Amino acid sequence: MSAPVAALLSVLAISLASLAGALTLSLGRARLERIIFLLVSFAVGAMMGGALLHLIPESYEALGGGPKTGLLVLAGVLAFFVLEKFLHWRHQHGAPEALAGATGHSHGHGHGHGLEAGAAPFALVNLVGTIAHNVIDGAIVAASYMVSIQTGIVTTIAVMLHEIPQEIGNFGVLVYGGYSPRRALFYNFVAGLGGLAGAGLVLVLGAGFEGLADYLLPITAGAFLYIAGSDLIPELNRRHSYPASKAVGQLLMMLLGIAVMALPLLIGGAGH
Template sequence: MDKLIYIIASTFLISLASLIGVFTLSIKEKTLSKFLLFLISLSAGTLMGGAFLHLLPEASEKLNNGNLYSIVLFSFVLFFLIEKLLHWRHCHKKNCDVHTFGYMNLFGDAVHNFIDGLVIAATFLIDIKLGIITSFAIALHEIPQEIGDFGVLLYSGFSRKKALYSNFLVALTAVFGGILGYFFSFQIENMTSYLLPSAAGGFIYIAASDLMPEIRKETSLRKSLLSFSIFLLGIAIMYLVKFIGHE
């Protein structure tokens, strides 16, 4: 039972990283809008980096390449279908399509956080010290990811307050994953093998289909170069996180 308390405490504290956007509440809307393009660029970079540098390499250790790429492709197509259905069923305004991928990002992030919870539970069940080290590594990994997610939600039309509480509620799936991992550690081991590439496919779709096209629309050379640099920075941050020990 002591280990369960460690798991719940660790996953909850990590979930608090999703509230990092609270620092923007004191910034005026007009000022924030000037930085939105760069926040989108960082979001695209962290999503791409998270998918290709973290989720897929981890999944490749558990699945053969044929199954791995099939699941990524299926997830990519599924996210495309979901976006089209959401747009068809709920959007009637000219620019309504910018809202749909915000909810899709929340879904992908929920899967990702749930997996983090499973990983934390598994390591605590092996050794408490290992669990603490893993939790710390995941927390550092989550900070740039949550900044990126917050940017996606703002761009998709969420207000700052709605983006904050939506991000936090989704982050709490890590707690659920941790509890489930504690009670069903052996039964759910194979499930994570399929969830990892599923989340990766969703992140790749959102970055490539919804965010990067917006970066490409910028006509100013200076802003284009800066946004591209920030996009690369997002990837670089996720690359550096690999060496903290999350894998």
């Protein structure tokens, strides 16, 4: 099998990880409604772990020391702040109404719109960040296959280990933001196909796109930090802080998200 074909097949397998949220569809709407705050908490840990344990360290390795990486992370934060503000202006229903019906209940604003019409802007912001992340992952996998088949396989496994938990978290964020579970699964899958675009660009353009991906890494990290810190954590504090058992559940799921994102680092360290 040629390296380009192996790269595309590997990225397609990683893209299918976006369907991991399907595991929750079998729970039923009532049970999903009870655990959605746990999925969101898991997403917080996965996003922050992905940004701080993978994307930012990789950015420093690719771009070198100095303030460049930090400035690009800040640029990502500010860019997604502006994007969310724009979506709020275009979408006058805003997040509170959507969050009130996050798992399928009516939003109660009486305009007769469908569920997606009342979805929170941060859910779309999350999708944009996810697409950018998947494009970068696809580029990384394709570039590794250009080195050797063995390097590509190892990279694919590492990417898959951090992609599955993040995709489960993304699914929870979309449902919490007002999308129906099935629509959230579909959008998450479409976002997952961004990996094929990233791989295709690397295979066609070669090292030129790889250099661009180095700059997208910290911007994507800033996006994840923004979404987790400005949208998800405040909502968890506002809506799910009591009773104490829920707060403990939040913390444990955040730690689980961080731990799973740290797993590829531990495996990689053990392999040296």
